[in-house]
Amino acid sequence: MSWKPAVLSNTFHHGRYGDPRRLLELKEARGATVSLAFPTLNEADTIGKEILVLKAELMERFPLVDEIAVIDSGSTDDTRTIAARFGARVFGSRDILKPYGTFRGKGENLWKSLFVLQGDIIVWIDADISNIGPKFVYGLLGPLLERPEIGYVKAFYERPLRSTSGLTPSGGGRVTEILVRPLFSLFYPELAGLVQPLSGEYAGRRRLLERLPFSVGYGVEVGHLIDIYHQHGIESLAQVDLDRRVHRNQPVEALSRMSFGILNTFLSRLERYGEAHLLRKLAAEHIALAARKGRYSVQPTAVPMNERPPMVEIPEYAARFPRPVPAAAASVGASAAPTPAAEAPPGT
Amino acid sequence: MRGRLAASFAGIASSVRRFLARRKSSRARRRSGHRIEPYIDRLISDAIQFNETPSPTPGEKQRQAFIARRLAESGFSDLQDDGAGNLSLRFPATEASSKGILLFASVENEDYSPLDSLVRLSSERAIGRGMAGSSLGVAALLVLAEYLQASGTTFQRDLTLLFTCLKGAGVAGCALERFLDRRTEEWSAAFQLTGTSLGAVASDPMGTCRLAISVRTRDREVLAGGGADSAVSLLSGIAHQLGGIRWDAADNTFLNVARLEAGAGYGQFASEGRLELEIFARDTARLETSRDAVLATTRKIAEKTGASIRIDTAGVLPAGDAELRRPLVEALRRVHARLGIRSRQVSGPDPAALLNARGIPALSLGLTTGARGYLEEHVDLAPLEAGFQQVLLLLEAVA
Structure with a gap:
């Protein structure tokens, strides 16, 4: 078989x-x-080091980045203080677009960040990277600056895990290999060409990102990829090898909840694009089992599965980032709100 | 009006006198208004990235690559690699001068660990194995190069920034010694930049000699009884005997057991072990005498038990030369007073003494405060600005 994914x-x-x-x-x-x-x-x-190193390198030495911000979900440790100390603008997620309420989840923070950030290109980096370096940002920025047809760039890397016995050379990406890659292989073979579709580091053009709906929880990355694939084509996606990323390990229980959220988003996208039809409503809670003294009990956990509409559909955003109204707006998901869309999205 | 004018002229005259006085005492030209603060974040950032670069690697190539890349990015194209473990960058003097100034930092970290050398940053501290050692010194040299270039600072003497290695000093010869052997120029002053010990002034540092003693006792059957000594008992006996010696009445010489590693299990055999000793002495002659005494005593104890023994000298630093160091010590104390840094006298060994032994006035400078330990190693962030200013002011005083 000579076929290979375009990505x-x-x-x-x-x-x-x-x-x-x-x-x-x-x-x-x-x-x-x-x-x-x-x-x-x-x-x-980890947040202090990430901000200091990236600010010193990419704002002061080489001004590739124009602003650094932290969108916080309500940390109870010193995250916000440390982030401010090292020069980031710090926002509480709940304080952004207050009339729209707040959900807990990474996707919620990303969606709200579109409202407070000013850049044409947005780079999102997870805050738990132990070996941060400037390559994490310039690697993602490079394809966007170099090639106008690319609208969204994902990172991939070798992922040694931090554990009590030191660094384990590989073993990251369990959810990718067990859940996401098989699903992509079945439904979207082109997206199976992404080495780490769930990586937490990616960058995109505002004019593309503002048209994407955002799952507030674990499904945000998978939702983005499927929506971009449908809206702009596989050619608008790129991926960059960042060599190595050291981060903390997640327990299997957390990965199970993560898979639940991802699967939910995946199934909702299949239905939205007419690629499968669900005959019943999906359950809202992840169910785990706990054993104590020979007895098993059920531990249900509500996993955030809400979805935010494309940011261009939020009037406050439209007022803040006014754009000429195009002849035909291309946005995923029906919306009654006017769409102050920008120039044609990349890849179209 | 006339009063105000008179006051203005008096103020100007006073400013001119102050300016001329400063120019007389300082031969450096530094553009005013160039702020230091932005460079401190760069210094911390470079120290973190350097600290996380593996070491030792063959020829410390990975760490040298970091240095070369950073300087190239900053626009320096004339970095010299002598092929003997040294990278150097020269800032030419504004006037012909016979002697130059050398600022150096050691690039290696013998305690590097892929996990423990990853740095964590709190609001006040940078925590990670190696941060209190060489990483800040290297970062300070890199940022100093950027600062001198951006501020247009020049000196009447040649200034050379040297990235070197100290491993093997005084024994097989370290990279710093090879650099000094090969270069023909003369140095009027030299400073080593290192992590902690800001405020420490070593006017008369002791010399030190590190010895590594490896023993192998006769094969033994532990349960048989009456067998040969184990390496544990032999080495602890040597440590006990040497530790009990009073070397001289004035405590000018003493011995420290740095490490004792022996015992069965974890890949070790009961018949093998290793003891590391450090001898400290106020002068180099005493150091050599004490070293000979330790070697003789150790061999004698080992012979009695029939154990085979190997003694290696891991490193030697000569005692410092107080007379050579005096002008620099005085200048450093003045700088500390000006910056509000509390000076304190210390007497521990100083790698800069390697230069003293060649007739070069030299000192080591700590850049901040902090702590070095097995469980946690950290440097404090707040004093770094004063630590960096200390280097600039000392250069103004001597260059």
């Missing part, structure tokens, strides 16, 4: 973008502005 043609190594002066020239030539944001919840151990 492999848009697969790069961060070293290709290791010359910051070249990227700076590209950024200036395109007249682009770049925002970097961290969604956080109790990340005091």
Whole structure:
């Protein structure tokens, strides 16, 4: 079989973008502005280093990034204090777009960040990376600055896990290999060409991101990929090898809840795009079992499964980022709200 | 009006006098208004990234690559690699001068660990194995190069920034010694930049000699009784005997058991073990005498038990030369007073003494406060600005 996913043609190594002066020239030539944001919840151990290193390198030495912000879900540790101490703008997720309420979840923070960030290009980085370096940002920015047809870039890497016995050389991506890759292989073989579709580091153009609905919880990455695939085609996706990412390990119980949220988003997308039809409503709670003294009990957990509409459909956003109304707006999901859309999205 | 004018002229005259006085005492030209604060974040950032770069690697190539890339990004194209473990960058003097100034930092971290050397940053501290050692010194040199370039600061003497290694000092010869052997220029002053010990002034540092003693006792059957000594008992006996010696009445010489590793299990055999000793002495002659005494005593004890023994000298730092260091010590104390840094006298060994032994005035400078330990190693962030300013002011004073 000679077929290979098209996204492999848009697969790069961060070293290709290791010359910051070249990227700076590209950024200036395109007249682009770049925002970097961290969604956080109790990340005091790692957030300070991430902000300091990226700010020193990519704002002060080479001004590739125009602003750094933290969107916090209500940390109870020193995350917010430390983030502010090292120069990030800190927002509480619940304080953004207050009339629309708040949900707990990473996707919620990402969606709300679109409202407070100013850049044309948005870079999102998880706040639990122990070995942060500038490549995490310039690797993601490179394809967007270099190739106008690319609208969304995902990171992939070798993922040694931090554990009590030190660093385990690999073993990350269990949910990807057991759940997401089989699903993509069945329904979207082109997306199976993504090495780590669930990686928490990605960047995109505002004009593409503002048209995407956002799952507030674990399904946000899968939802983005399927929506972008349908709206803009596989050619608008790229992936970048960042070599190595050290992060803390997640217990199997957490991965099970994560899979529940991802599967929910996946199934909702199948239905939305007419690729499968669900005959009954899905359950809202993840069910785990606990054993104590020979007895088993059920532990239901509500996993956030709400979905935010494309940000362009929020009037406050439209007022803040006014755009000319296009002849035909292309946005996923029905909406009665007017769509102050921008120029044609990339890849179309 | 006339009064105000008179006051203004008096103020200007006073400013001119102050300016001339400053120019007289300081031979450096630094553009005013160039702020230091932004460079401190860069310093911490570089120290973190450098600390997380593996070490040791063959020739410390990974760490050298970090240094070369950073300087190239900053626009320096004339970094010199002598092929002997040294990278150097020269800032030429504004006037012809016979002697230059050397600022150096050691790039290696013998305690590097892939996990423990990942740095964690709180609001006040950077925590990670290696941060209190060489990483801040290297980062300070990198940021100093950027600062000098951006501020347009020049000196009357040549200034050389050197990224070197100290491993093997005084024994097989370390990279720093090879650098000094190969270079023909003369140095009027040299400073090593290192992590902690801001405020420490070593006017007369002791010399030190590190010895590694490996023993292998006769094969033994533990349960048989009456067998040969184990390596544990032999090495602890040596440590006990050497530790009990009073080397001189004035405590100018003493010995420290740095490490004792022996015992069965975890890949060890009961018949093998290793003891590391550090001898400290106020002068180099005493250091050599004490070392000979330790070697003789150790061999004698081992012979009695029939154990085979190997003694390696892991490193030697000569005692410092107080006379050579005096002008630098005085300048450093003045700088500390000006910056509000509390000076304190210390007497521990100083790698800068390697230069003293060659007739070069040299000192080590700590850049901040902190702690170095097995359980946690950290550096404090707040004093770093004063630590960096200390380097600039010392350069103004001597260069």
